[in-house]
Amino acid sequence: MTFDKWWNGHAPAEARVECSGELHRVRWEEGRLSVPDHEDVEGERALAALGGDPCACVDVLDSWERHRGDLRILTISSRGAGDVFWSSGPGPTVGSYPSQVSGALFGQGGQGPFRAAGNFLRPSSSSQSFASRGHALGGTAVSSRVAGVARSRSGGPVVVGGGPVRALGSSAGTSASPAQLELEEIYSVLFLGGGLFDRLVATVVAIWANREDSGDATDHRAEMAAALSGRATLALRGWLGDPNQLVEVEMTNPSTSGELLRRDDLIIARLPFRWLSDVWTRGLSVVLGRFSLGLLEASDHRQRVTTVSPDLADVRPVTVSVDSP
């Protein structure tokens, strides 16, 4: 079943980026990313192309566009609850991590990989930090805390949410390869904070689910099947409370319904790729202690899924809705 508005059920998300000396909003809503504090995005792009200072907000927008259909995002991103990126502890926050990576990649500094953030990242303040909105993606967790911001528009590398965006050339060294720049760009969206990376993952999944439906994804079935397998496996293990549960995930044709089978100690999950878009990114993998096999209805405030009980015997729909105020 295909849903025109795949973003139904995904709450809006927002992060703030330091741009031109101010904190600007980067907002995702109804499947689109926007930078509401910039009225003329094309004008900003033209200005930058003519040698003007890069605009951090527009850079984020462009990075998003370049990766919204990038299956690599699924390889890198969280598989679900418990699969977290390097997080708290005595070291730097998640947000400041990629800045240090960048420094190491480009030979900056001489204090080794664990040096203090130094001039690449300003100390975060309470006004520049914000909590991730968290678990919109079936409990996925990119981070619990993201340190925001860094450079001003005229001050060298632009850093968003602790991660440097593309315009890192001025002080980050001049020998960056395209692959290195690509990595930096992925970091820039990965650590945006505010739940935006979850929305990017949802976007990638939705795009490829639609391509699969229209038969345009045959060359990428291995990537898609692997992405489905990792996430479904983690969801099933969490559901059954057994981190060592043997799981085999078979990616079925888009038109088929999901099902779970048990063979001895093995759980076999037969799911279409669309399960990721319809169920997993909405955080509906497990509802009322039951595993969701597919989406039946979706609107802003109401989701209806086919579910199965832990003994795999009882299949029935469950409706999740948000009450009117």
Added chain:
Amino acid sequence: MNEDFDPELYLRLAGESEVLERGEQGRAPWDSPLHETAAALVAIGALESDVAQKIVDDYELALSLRARHGGRHFFARQLATFRHRSPTNRFCDVLRTARIVPCNQEFEESWGKVTVHFVLLGDTSASVMVSAHEVTPGALTSNFPQMTQQLAISDDTGRREIAHLSGGGGSEGNYQAVLTTQGPLSKSAQWIDIRANRVVLEDDPDAPQVVVEPMPESDPAVRHLWSRVVQGRHPIVRAPETIEIAIRTLVAAGALSADNNAIQAVRAVLAANSGQGVGFSGPISGVGPPSAPGASQTNPKLPKPWASLLAARANLLSGSGGATGSGPCGNVGLGVLTPPVDGVTIGLGALSSSSDSFDLLVVVSPDFSVHGGHFGASAPVGSPTIAWWAEDDRGNHYVGSVGRWAGNGDLGQGTVTFLPALDPASKELRILPSCTTERAVVTLKLPDWDEPRTVADPESG
């Protein structure tokens, strides 16, 4: 190949498993299951190396983001990932046009003795492999600040270059290191001066013969399996769990049947190496040095030549070898540069024999051909790795593993230690650095060890 087998999906699922199991924790970076799987798939032609590499890179990035302990391997992984993706940073063979000269010259210092083993004169720099022996414990280290000052090396054309010291390591008063100049010296130099010490550079007219020949025909899957067993890194034989990944992959792909004799033989070697008594007595092919005949004559439980090799290693580890070993003692200068072997140029500087083993001082370019070089398992998937074999005129086989090593991706240099000890009665040694499709054969006439050809037994001095 199994028709239902999807190699890309298999590799990606191995990556997913690594991510879910958080495989980063607690394993050595050169024992990456993902890399092992990819290498097996590339070896049997199931995946192109660049496709496999890209998948490995992406999953390594995913793993590094999940590394719990401050990104312990993060930076190496990232550098490795992007080094071999960057067109400007590809490894290159810097030895192909170099000149290597064996020296084995000794100089007295206030703290002890320095031996210059060989000098490598390249297009962009010169390298000098040296070892140091201190007369009293700590004598060398107390001079260390002086030793690490910038050191000038000049040649007979008046060129003078600053050199830096790297790769220092050793124990019990014996240390080994490499001096590398910042710029080139004359390739035709007849001598160089290191501080006040003159090192005469005389090419050996009787330098060992070297040829490159194709590896004998064998099944790619079997060949790959054995190449993973003898990876060249200490210990000689790799961890069984790592080899099992290769076995599982080859069987899943249909490249090997689960009851293939080679699998039994490999497992027998691994078990024997770990002290377990799993036997194997069937006929096998593709084992060890490619010229070796089938089953062992000395130990029916192990394929030849593993019985004698593992026995020698066990003796050494248990201490029953050591000073009581029967190997001759002395050094032999080599000065050999091979033509490219599967794209890898190998330089052999000197052979140093002791009672229980013998060492080769070697240089290779590119560096990853040894155990992943500086970047460990993050060396490009499918890149050639060298298995260090040797055999003598008395039917003995020897296998080598890399000991001290220093490298930068383009050039690696260090020591390869062979077991067992040289047979004192052997007159000829064939050194067989073996890659995927080719091997070098360096034929060395061994000296009368009672009268060492080049330098006296270092232990006597």
